[in-house]
Amino acid sequence: MTAVLRAEHLGRTLAGEVPVTLVEDINLDIERGEFVCIMGPSGSGKSSLLYLLGLLDVPTSGRVWLDGEDTSAYGENELANRRLEKLGFVFQFHFLLAEFSVLDNVTLPMRRLGKHGDAAIRSRGMELLARLGVAEQSAKHPHQLSGGQRQRVAIARALANDPLVVLADEPTGNLDSVSSATVRQILHDLAHQMGKTVVAVTHDAEFASAADRRIGLVDGKINADWRPA
Amino acid sequence: MRIQLQVALTHLTGRTRQTFVSLTGVILGVAFFLAVSSLMRGSEKDFIKRLIDNSPHITVYDEYRLPRTQPAELRWAGGAIRISNVKPQTETRGIRGYREKLEFVESMPGLKVAPVLVGSAVLVFAGREESVTLSGVVPDKMKTVSTLEEKMIEGSIDALAANPNGIVIGTGLAQKFNLGLGRNVNVVAANGASRPMKVVGIFRTGNANYDETQTFTLLKRAQVMFDRPNRVNRLIIQLDDPYEARDAAQRIEAVAGYKSVSWIEASEDILSVLIVRNIIMYSVVSAILIVASFGIYNTLSTIVMEKTRDIAILKSIGFHARDVRLIFLLEGVIIGVVGSVFGLVLGAGLMKLLSTIEFRPPGITEKVQMPIWWGPEQFAIATAFALVSCILAAYLPARRAGRVHPVEILRGAA
Ligand SMILES: Nc1ncnc2c1ncn2[C@@H]1O[C@H](COP(=O)(O)OP(=O)(O)OP(=O)(O)O)[C@@H](O)[C@H]1O
Numbered sequence: 006m007t008a009v010l011r012a013e014h015l016g017r018t019l020a021g022e023v024p025v026t027l028v029e030d031i032n033l034d035i036e037r038g039e040f041v042c043i044m045g046p047s048g049s050g051k052s053s054l055l056y057l058l059g060l061l062d063v064p065t066s067g068r069v070w071l072d073g074e075d076t077s078a079y080g081e082n083e084l085a086n087r088r089l090e091k092l093g094f095v096f097q098f099h100f101l102l103a104e105f106s107v108l109d110n111v112t113l114p115m116r117r118l119g120k121h122g123d124a125a126i127r128s129r130g131m132e133l134l135a136r137l138g139v140a141e142q143s144a145k146h147p148h149q150l151s152g153g154q155r156q157r158v159a160i161a162r163a164l165a166n167d168p169l170v171v172l173a174d175e176p177t178g179n180l181d182s183v184s185s186a187t188v189r190q191i192l193h194d195l196a197h198q199m200g201k202t203v204v205a206v207t208h209d210a211e212f213a214s215a216a217d218r219r220i221g222l223v224d225g226k227i228n229a230d231w232r233p234a
Numbered sequence: 235m236r237i238q239l240q241v242a243l244t245h246l247t248g249r250t251r252q253t254f255v256s257l258t259g260v261i262l263g264v265a266f267f268l269a270v271s272s273l274m275r276g277s278e279k280d281f282i283k284r285l286i287d288n289s290p291h292i293t294v295y296d297e298y299r300l301p302r303t304q305p306a307e308l309r310w311a312g313g314a315i316r317i318s319n320v321k322p323q324t325e326t327r328g329i330r331g332y333r334e335k336l337e338f339v340e341s342m343p344g345l346k347v348a349p350v351l352v353g354s355a356v357l358v359f360a361g362r363e364e365s366v367t368l369s370g371v372v373p374d375k376m377k378t379v380s381t382l383e384e385k386m387i388e389g390s391i392d393a394l395a396a397n398p399n400g401i402v403i404g405t406g407l408a409q410k411f412n413l414g415l416g417r418n419v420n421v422v423a424a425n426g427a428s429r430p431m432k433v434v435g436i437f438r439t440g441n442a443n444y445d446e447t448q449t450f451t452l453l454k455r456a457q458v459m460f461d462r463p464n465r466v467n468r469l470i471i472q473l474d475d476p477y478e479a480r481d482a483a484q485r486i487e488a489v490a491g492y493k494s495v496s497w498i499e500a501s502e503d504i505l506s507v508l509i510v511r512n513i514i515m516y517s518v519v520s521a522i523l524i525v526a527s528f529g530i531y532n533t534l535s536t537i538v539m540e541k542t543r544d545i546a547i548l549k550s551i552g553f554h555a556r557d558v559r560l561i562f563l564l565e566g567v568i569i570g571v572v573g574s575v576f577g578l579v580l581g582a583g584l585m586k587l588l589s590t591i592e593f594r595p596p597g598i599t600e601k602v603q604m605p606i607w608w609g610p611e612q613f614a615i616a617t618a619f620a621l622v623s624c625i626l627a628a629y630l631p632a633r634r635a636g637r638v639h640p641v642e643i644l645r646g647a648a
Pocket residue numbers: 019025026027045046047048049050051052053054645648
């Protein structure tokens with residue numbers, strides 16, 4: 006199997022009077038269909054690493070390979086196109102557009118991509134919502150949903166353009182245990198049944214136990230010995 | 235584009251009050267722009283129309299503009315020659331060979347021409363004397379180049395043809411001498427020749443000076459009185475399109491050789507005042523729209539600030555900076571288009587209202603309506619100006635939105 010996502014000596018330092026190193030010398034190979042968890046103490050650089058892997062942030066050293074492509078030479082628009090076509094994000098806070106209906110939120114990436122007609126986009130949106138068990142909510146607005154429902158809508162949106170990799174930053178951080186279990190199961194199935202690569206940051210040991218692999222991050226570096234407290 | 239438009243619309247409908255205020259600014263701006271500029275342009279057109287109607291479009295004089303090229307200059311072209319005291323020649327006896335010149339001008343399309351012999355004379359009646367300008371005209375031709383016939387209140391110009399001793403005078407003169415139709419006056423020419431003439435027509439142009447000093451008689455009679463048989467000293471030309479006057483005058487002058495002055499040249503000073511007036515007017519009405527565009531800038535800046543999180547979401551999904559800029563520019567365009575539409579309607583209403591207002595200018599007896607110009611250019615200019623100022627107002631917020639960096643916002647929110 007080839008690595009769908011690969012980090013090579015990846016580092017990110019914020020310039021300033023006192024430069025801050027967020028992550029340093031990260032080397033990673035993540036395979037297709039793998040479910041990987043990134044864990045580590047607060048402030049260790051997990052989110053920063055996820056932004057780099059998700060092509061949201063640009064590294065100051067090293068490079069990210071996505072689907073066999075070296076992304077280090079890409080400009081802002083090319084990175085945006087890769088995010089649109091190959092990546093899906095789920096954040097701790099659902100980050101849905103408040104003025105858009107649930108269905109409109111989910112179809113947003115498809116409409117931006119513009120590969121399908123309106124009818125096809127709608128039916129695919131409904132299909133995704135149904136798969137995540139929130140089809141009845143499609144006409145509602147995000148504020149009318151529970152936290153768990155919102156997170157499922159956010160996952161549906163991340164899947165809209167059928168991405169290779171789904172990146173999730175503490176997707177269950179704000180959820181009760183029942184909702185957490187659902188979201189965990191969904192991400193697990195994404196990797197194991199639909200062949201998506203899932204990279205999730207989490208503090209939750211139970212969540213991490215469902216993953217194929219756990220990567221410990223301490224002070225911006227990978228630490229193989231790290232275990233959740 | 236459609237998704238960007240949808241986002242733009244939700245932003246605007248999400249802030250009804252601010253959007254409404256911005257819209258009102260544009261609506262009022264466009265409406266005032268229209269009302270004021272249509273009034274100003276209307277009065278300008280009105281003024282120019284009077285100017286064009288009351289004076290010949292082109293007058294050919296029996297003068298030359300430049301002195302003749304001197305033989306020495308021809309012989310040594312480009313040489314350091316200076317000949318002093320050379321003046322343009324004046325034709326004391328009028329336009330030479332005026333019939334050929336008249337024929338040439340008549341052969342040009344889109345114009346009418348009349349020969350006139352102008353001179354000064356003194357009117358003597360009941361012991362009073364008044365110096366006047368006496369123009370010898372050919373009634374049939376004169377009628378085609380001037381509005382004099384319309385200004386006749388008694389008698390007519392045609393009566394001159396019937397009565398070779400007839401004279402047409404203005405109301406001012408008639409009142410001064412207490413003259414009526416059919417009365418006789420003595421007309422004395424500069425060389426002393428005196429002749430009794432009969433008043434066959436009285437006109438009123440409304441211009442007091444003109445009505446007191448201008449008199450008309452038959453061309454033949456004037457030629458005899460001024461002792462210039464077979465001569466005229468003016469050709470008066472009326473064009474179908476008065477704005478062709480400058481070109482036509484140049485062509486005539488090139489062929490006839492005599493100084494040909496268009497109404498545009500003759501009233502250059504007044505026309506340049508009108509241009510200055512237009513500049514002032516447009517800057518003032520534009521100021522209203524500029525103020526309105528500050529309102530739009532303010533609204534859109536607020537939206538950008540409030541929606542940074544949404545912008546970060548869109549960019550993290552894969553929207554380009556360009557898409558985000560487009561969203562906010564569209565918001566400006568929407569306000570501009572909707573504002574213009576309502577503004578044009580309101581403006582047209584104001585114009586309608588203004589055009590019903592009647593007033594009586596000092597010195598004129600009949601009521602006059604506000605001169606409103608309904609030219610479509612006005613509507614186009616107002617719309618274009620509104621749209622441009624809306625887009626400019628949206629530009630800075632749009633650029634700022636395009637620069638939002640999703641990671642910075644995500645870090646802040648997490
Ligand atoms: N804009 C910034 N300026 C300075 N330091 C920053 C900035 N953003 C993040 N940091 C620092 O970078 C480090 C890594 O932050 P990051 O958000 O990646 O950690 P994290 O592992 O995701 O933490 P958490 O588990 O609390 O979410 C932290 O120590 C943080 O203080």
